Amino acid sequence: MTACLPSYFTFQNLGPRDVIADFHGGRITSDARAFLLREVDTRFEFLDAFATCFTDHRDPNRIEHTLVALVKPRVFGLCLGYEDLNDHDRLRHDALLAVLIGVTDPLGHDRTRPADRGKPLAGKSTLNRLELTPVGADEDSRYHKIVAHIDRIADLLPDVFVRQHATLPRRIILDLDATDDPLHGRLLGPTRAVLSRVLRPLLLPPAEHLRRRLLAGRHPAAE
Structure with missing residues (x-):
């Protein structure tokens, strides 16, 4: 008896777009298991709640990546084994990771700066401001302006x-x-x-x- 194996898998939509994984080549990833993380986070909204534990002192008029858009790829990256901030200079190109955090332009075609197009996510320098900001930082700090509230x-x-x-x-x-x-x-x-x-x-x-x-x-x- 021939086993009938699905040729593709569907996941939760990205806005009006279908999210489909198949085996026909094109954009290939070894991190497809991360879709399970997305389903868990969507159900429990843990990372949205986690983002409220930070205060963002950045200038709102100059923000392209929101606080949630920084927290989610960093946490998902850690879950997938990408511990080093330097890993995100490659992961910022990753359309799958962009889908996981809900970026509506997962290929990065609509980024503001031409040099950033094709990079839908923040790189290490921006994430550095999230991860390495001292507890006492405020809006007058030059670079590190996203403060974690440990309590x-x-x-x-x-x-x-x-x-x-x-x-x-x-x-x-x-x-x-x-x-x-x-x-x-x-x-x-x-x-x-x-x-x-x-x-x-x-x-x-x-x-x-x-x-x-x-x-x-x-x-x-x-x-």
């Missing part, structure tokens, strides 16, 4: 976790493996692990912080 991010992550439950869970079990990074030299934050000095990063917010979120009345089941 808002700390509040958001437990809230997102809790809201995925239809009813408040009676028990939450967190089973974590230690991730020991060996340290060399006089670096900050070392602890002793048998025969070496290591750094054990904080993997979760404090349990008390999560407990307060469960009891704060912010969960629909608790209201």
Whole structure:
């Protein structure tokens, strides 16, 4: 019996356009699995909420890439294994990544500057302003003007976790493996692990912080 395999796959539309993946060549990507990330983000709107944890002090009249259009490709890039900001000088050409974040011109044909046409997304220099801005920056800072509010991010992550439950869970079990990074030299934050000095990063917010979120009345089941 011959197996009937689909010759193409359809995904959520990009405005009025159909989004179709096929195997006929043309624009080829090895990151098609990222469409699953788009479906998850569309359902839970996590990255839109995450973007509200930043304050953008840039001049509104000179902004081409909105704050959300910076946050989404950076987070999606990390999820796909592109950890270095330099990777985005190549990813800024990626029509698939542009579709994921909802850019209506995924080929970048309508960019304002002729030198940017064909590049629908922001490159490393613009993303640098998002990622490397110090906490105390303001509108008078020369380059780094997008400030992350760590307290808002700390509040958001437990809230997102809790809201995925239809009813408040009676028990939450967190089973974590230690991730020991060996340290060399006089670096900050070392602890002793048998025969070496290591750094054990904080993997979760404090349990008390999560407990307060469960009891704060912010969960629909608790209201």
